[in-house]
Amino acid sequence: MRHLAKIAAVGAAVLLSSPALAWEPTKPVEIVVAAGAGGASDQMARMIQAAVQKNNLMKQPIVVSLKGAASGAEALIYMKSSDGDPNKVLIAYSLIYMLPLSAKIPFNWRDLSPVAVIAMDQFVLWDNAGKPYKNVKEFIDAAKAASTPFKMGGTGSKREDQVLTVFMEKKTGAKFVYLPYKSGGEAATQLVGNHIDSNVNNPSENLEIWRAGQARPLCVFDKERISYTAKVTETQSWHDIPTCKEEGLDVQYLMLRAMFLPGKVTPEQTAFYVDLFKKVSETPEYKDYMEKQALKPIFLTGKDMTKFLEEDDALNKSLMTEAGFVAK
């Protein structure tokens, strides 16, 4: 026992004398995913898990826990009730702004501790490759001329996909019927099966059906084209997809992918994770993943991140209000 105590004392002294090693997790770290299995957040969590494990970035293992019930609200409530627990990290996306507004979930992201924004996700307007309209103008004209409104599929209700649909209607005057599905994967299959006319999936969700020649990207909802120029299909790269603005449809939306710790954790604990995700963002696994899923690289922490979140929150709030999705 005395030996152990001595070792512990020495160990404590060493730890205290080197601030860089001030804190590290003593239990397995749980990555909380606010979506179902196989979705974009889950894939990202698995990538982080693999990158950390393969590159030995942390002594403790990472476990992925799926808390996708109630459209992800389960994960938010779970994080909120884990104040002071530094072994849980949430992979957040736009739901942290939208869900409290549309479903009155008692949650505010300011109650959590922001760690880092690690990527921005794109949205692309897709139609079925078998349809005759090959660009945005033809598509919108066909939608306007159709006797029954075109069906737009998307993930969830009163969320980013439906917001984009509402803004497409506002800018073009065309009418769409929005069908909410449980996941982007479902919206992709339904597009191939011709049960919907279009969707606004993230690149990763429609990648495979695009490569198989079943879906056609019409435009990307961003100010600039996607930067990746390597060929994805036989003839096209992500960079070849025009922006919606170029095509005369002035709608833009990007979605954050960010990491949060629960509230009331110490600055040392936050610092550990900032450092960890910085290292993750430098691994080949991360770079490979970003390119494959056509994500926009970004790395924000500290004040930059808070400023970004406040602006992004305000933007989402105004979009949701304008679309009429804020619950009274």
Place this chain on the structure above:
Amino acid sequence: MEAFGLLLHGFTVLLTGKTLLLMMVGLVLGIFVGVLPGLGGPNGVAILLPLTFTMDPTSAIVMLSCIYWGALFGGAITSILFNIPGEAWSVATTFDGYPMAQQGRAAEALTAAFTSSFIGSLCAVLLITFLAPMISSFALRFGPPEFFAVYLLTFCSFVGLGREDKHKTIISMALGLLLTGIGMDTISGQLRMTFGSTDLLRGINFLVAVIGLFGISEILLTMEERLALRGHAAAISLRVILSVWKDLPKYWVTLIRSSFIGCWLGITPGGAIAASFMGYNLAKRFSKEPDSFGKGRIEGVFAPETAAHASGTAALLPMLALGIPGSGTAAILLGGLMVWGLNPGPLLFVEHKDFVWGLIASMYLGNVVGLVLVLSTVPIFASILRVPFAAIAPMIVVSCAIGAYAIQNAMFDIWLMLLFGVVGYVFKKISIPLAPFTLALVLGSRAEDAFRQSMIGSGGDLGVFWSNGLVGSITTLALVLLFWPVIDKACSRVGQMLRPAKA
């Protein structure tokens, strides 16, 4: 015959000492995971997924899919011995499996379950091997109206073909449907019936309800009746296994019917659970002695198990070919594929032939090895029944509680499970069937979503359920099954009226 050559190639990829060893390890882990109620396939695969990150994709998927097969086999064990279904699709196995165990025929029931699982999976694998490209295009024809029609068919077959009083079946189903409404509504994005509680936000988890309804209520009943779990006569030997196998050909119609239902519903995403119930109900309907079902008839084990495993296996096909997982476990396997850099989709069969055919070959091998493994361990599992009730009951309750907790790491679920235990006890006392209740809990919210999506798409026109041949025939079949008792009676009356007229 290209498929055959590729399959042989797949076998050569597999037949190495290392892969076979991984297969055994996976199967044993899977059986353990399957035996613990609530832990089940999806959780087991999720927990063990990180182990495989450092392996090459083929070894990794072989090991994971063997955990999956193991869990499928294992799930039958608790259903039969303790009336606690480990997975949603094991529920129908309890109907006759548990009575058999109570009559001291546990070994027979277990052998029947394992054997029919094997037959079901084998049919589905054959289907995957030879018809993969055609079937994936069939699955694409399923839009919201088609999905709803399939769910409707399941519900209707329950009411129309069930042995219980119709009104009690409907009461039970309606209560189940009411409970599925709790939580977030996908279509409107609003919360329903949560009354401000954050615990109810998640909705009622199906497995929590099932563990309570079946497991806990069974313990309560047994306590009341001072019954021991009767397993004294469960003498196991090779003879029992052989005698079950000898009887097998007698049930070939049931086996083929269930395999067909399983394969068909398995490639329809989300249909795996419906398959086992439907397999059971149809076997009962077409049986010469439908009244003996539910009282320990071996056919009542064959039918749901064959269908469940055929569909569980066939569910991997839409996952590989389309990237839509057919079951919870398939969804986690899907996540695994992405980590290894394989993107499931139409091109997987073209770009990663080695992997796909390795996986298909592992389905054959895994099932054969799994069958041998579980059959050789039947005596061990059946001997659990010889432990005195007083000793085993607390262990069952504890493992139920752990299972209920593990699903979502929530203490609230344990209280919910106990509550459902009492509900199940009361239901059994006033003889309201539990099966329609659980079926409604599983499929209710999906059926609701599919119905409302169809209504949004058609602008509120019910004609959408007869808008093409596929959906029209499923919907019509559903209605026929719903009113089957009336139709049946009418037909025989018409028959009676015609006969004297002829004479």
